[in-house]
Amino acid sequence: MQMPSFFFSPVPPQILALLWEMYGSTLIDCHYDHDAISQVWDSFGSILSESCPLRLPECLAYAPGEDADAVGAPLTAHDAATVGLLIFELPWTLLDDAQRQSISDVPLTVLPMLEFLRAVVAWRVAADCAATTTSGPREGVVDATKTRLQLVVRHSGTGSSSYDALGAHSINKLLAVQGTVIRLSSPKVVCKMMQFRCNLCGSIKNVELEGGPLQYPPACNGKCRGFFQPLTEGAVTEEVQLLKLQESTNAVSSGSSTQGIARVVEIELRGVWMDIAAAGDNVSIVGIVSTRRGDKAAGGLRQLSLKALSLTSLGSHGSSALSSRGRGGDHAASYGYGKVAQFYELVRHPRWMDRLVDSLCPGIMGHQDVKAAMLLALVGGSAKSHVRSNVHLLLIGDPGLGKSQMLRAVAAAAPRSSMATANTSSSCGLTITLSRDPQNGETTFEAGAVVHGDGGVTCIDEIDKGASEHKALLEVMEQCSISIAKAGTLFSMPVETSIIAAGNPVGGKFQPMKSLSENLNLSAPLLSRFDVIFLLQSHTSSASQSITSHVLSMHRTRNHGSNAQDSATLGGAGGMIPTSLITEFVQFAKDTCRPVMTTAAAIVLRDAYIEARKQFATNNTQLPVTPRYLQSLVRMSEAKAKLDLRSEVTSDDAMFAVTLLKRGTKSYMEGGPAGGVPSAHPGGGSKKLSPRDAALANIERLMASNGTDSLTHDEAVGCCADAGCKNPNAMLHQLNDHGALLMSGGRYRLRKKL
Structure with missing residues (x-):
């Protein structure tokens, strides 16, 4: 040729x-x-x-x-x-x-x-x-x-192989894998080739090594039969950094041969690829499959590894050199002009917020305020250097109300998320773990749940079951960082994640006579770090028919419901928005929107904060109203502006945040005496509500949940029945006769309490 x-x-x-x-x-x-x-x-x-x-x-x-x-x-x-x-x-x-x-x-x-x-x-x-x-x-x-x-x-984020493809047949092949960095060692110097000289005849022999302990060649082949001694000045060395990559939870749930256990592959970084990733980063790595000597704990057997040829960030850790967040530039060119136009067309819909709320976890009926708060937590507020921008949300309620299902739904809709259960997680599993390398004894760190959720949300279920691990969340929820001082090692890393937690009251039933902290078995410092707290209670008997019909309809359309949802006309009235599109929209809103507080919005938030402070001084509410309350209002207002793709926080956004926060407070305050006034004794301990007061509290709670100021006769009777009245119809007539309820046009309206 x-x-x-x-x-x-x-x-x-x-x-x-x-x-x-x-x-x-x-x-x-x-x-x-x-x-x-x-x-x-x-x-x-x-x-x-x-x-x-x-x-x-x-x-x-x-x-x-x-x-x-x-x-x-x-x-x-x-x-x-x-x-x-x-x-x-x-x-x-x-x-x-x-x-x-x-x-x-x-x-x-x-x-x-x-x-x-x-x-x-x-x-x-x-x-x-x-x-x-x-x-x-x-x-x-x-x-x-x-x-x-x-x-x-680089494969540009496409064509990634499954972790199951890593085997003996793939050795010396080029593969691309995606996952989360869970462990990263410090760079170390390894020897690739060492020169040896015979101590008798002086002959030189070059021996290729794989790093680790020095391997001496056998005796000299000459007549001298001497022994070889290393010549360190002729050694060829290089720096290597070991990284452990864990496959994403989506890959595990979609059908991996490991039966739900996330697989881990070891990556070797060299040259320009060292020190540009951090624990918790979501990355795509292209490399050559090879083998390397395992540690002593594994019996010294050879194990598969990947020699990295490239490392690309997929929207991850804020401190990583590869992170694409905050780059600025032409976002339309980055996301595609057609996709950006679709986002703004969605926002222009008159019922945009309602459609977005209805599309999040459609399997759970109602709880519109809770879903709206979850959407605010997904996008968060405007990033600032001195205060956190993440919105933390806590859901409490009796078992069987769909809290875990809503957590899974918001984790699926988030561009980056992690999910953990507090009763099966340790404090190290929630944050980071300090460990030592089995080969060289160096200190390394392995990422926990909140690190995996960096740049997104971290969903923690059964938070009331892990009281001993609550202290590990205090720093990450307020300072947005994780610090460790252990065994002479000081380590700190920034973590930007929104905590969405769910738990059950003590004993499985919320007791209005007890304080919020007593019902939840959560400390006051941890409760004060949540921006919004919602109490989910069992539905009334009047809503049983609607919930029953909703559940049965979901099962009847199970086989083709997802296709119908995905093929819904996105511009049509009331059409469901696919979860994949919600994920793309949330990422776009976080990357492009930095809303600024206007004077009108600031006045609304100021008045709401002053009013809440006065109510706390007068009524002694269960949670103190501190400057954190005002910061929560600011973050939620900015998040609402982000969902509308606006550059300014308007007074409507501020009112939305104030109303949502008030409804969250009202959800767990209405169980006290006189429909929400807590006990005057510290730590709870109030008299049991009379059937009349309990019926009025149920009626007010149902009106707030439905967003109306009146109830039908059947709904009012159901509220009286849930209050334990022996004769609900007689109680309803008694409330009407005494002026607590007013009937007009066949509907009952709540009058000022007597």
Whole structure:
């Protein structure tokens, strides 16, 4: 086969030999004039010459689908002359199936050839420039004999393999995996090759190593039969960082062969890929499957690992160098103009908020205020440096009211989420775990639930069952950080996550005579960190028919309900919004909207805070009204503006936040004496409600839940029956006769309590 023309003039043989020594030394049975080099050039030559610009390693921070030219400046003459390493990316989308197959099947052979060919192209460009100009170095011209060129291969977030695909058949193959970083060691120096010299005859022997303990060669093969001693000055070393990647919970639930157990793969990071990820990051890694020596606990057996060729963030940790949040720029180009137009068209719908609330967990009937608060927690407030922007939500109520189902629904709708159960989790499992590497004894950290939810939401179920682990949540909920001081190690990391927790009252039934903390077995510091608290109570007998019909209809349309939902007309009135579209909208709102508080909204929030302070001083409510109350109103107002894709917080947004917070407070305050006034004795302990007061409290609670100021006769009778009245109809007539209720047009309205 005839060699390509560039292999001859103007590339001297000594330059080709030098470049081959730099890039092709691992290919023992191949040379730069081999036919395989010509075949690779015929396949990739045009791409290497036209679509692979050289860049600094700092340009690796751009996200998939983003134009690299918009992120990194062109390579300057100073950079080209001073840096020792430059990178070039092989555009995966421009490759055909045959090219991708060749890279995936034999990466250990093809990738060094591609680096060699790109170095030859760079040298020829430099030689042509030197022959045509005498004005000094030109922009972007690199001396390939002095600067190392490293190939970067990314799959742009697509084509990722399942963790089940990692096996003996995939060794030396190129694979892409996605997951969450749960453990990251510190960089360490390992020896790739060590020189040994015989202590008698002086013969030199080179031994390739895999890191770890030094392995001495056997006795010298000469007549001397001497022993070899290491020559440290001739050793070849490199830095390696080990990373443990856990597959996402979605992959586990979608049918993994591990029966619900998330698999973990070990990643080896080298060179430019070290120290750019953090525990909790959601990343995509492309690498070559290999084997490495296991630790002593595993019996020293070899285990599979992945030698990373690229690491790309998928919207993760705020401190990571790869994070794409807050980059600014043209968001329409990032998300697509059609998708952005669809988002703004959705917001223009007159019933936009109602549709969004109804589309979140449609299997649970009602609880509109709770779902609205969950949506606010998904987007959060505007990020600030001095206060947190995350909205924390607590759901309490009797068992069987759908709290866990709503937690799963909001976790599915969040762009990034994690879910844990407090009664089966330790404080380390909720935050981070301090451990030691079994091989070298170095201190490492493994991510817990809140770290996995960084940048999104963390759902904690049965929070009342894990009282000993509550202290671990105090710092992350207020300071948005996790700190550890243990065994002489100080560690702190930022964590931005919204906590959405659910729990049951003590004994399984909410007791109005007790305080909120006594009902929940939660400490006052933890309760004060929740922005909104909702009490979910069992439905009244009048609502049983509606709930029964709703549940049965969900089962009747089970086989085709999801398709009907996904195919609903998004612009039609009352159409359900698919969960996938809610996820995309939430991410878009978080990335693009930074609403600013207006004067009118600030006045509304100020008046609401002052009024709440007066009520606390007069009525001694169960939860104190502190400046945290005002900060909660600010965050919820900003979150409401985000859901409407506005740049300013209006007075309507402020009123929405005030009303929602009042309804949350009212939900657990109405059980006290006189429909919500708590006990005057600290810690609870009030008289039992009379049937008359209990019936009035039930009627007021149902009106607030329905958002109306009147009830039908059947609904009012049901409230009296739930209050324990022996004759509900007689109690209803008595309330009407005494003026507590007024009947008008066949409906009952609540009058001011007597």
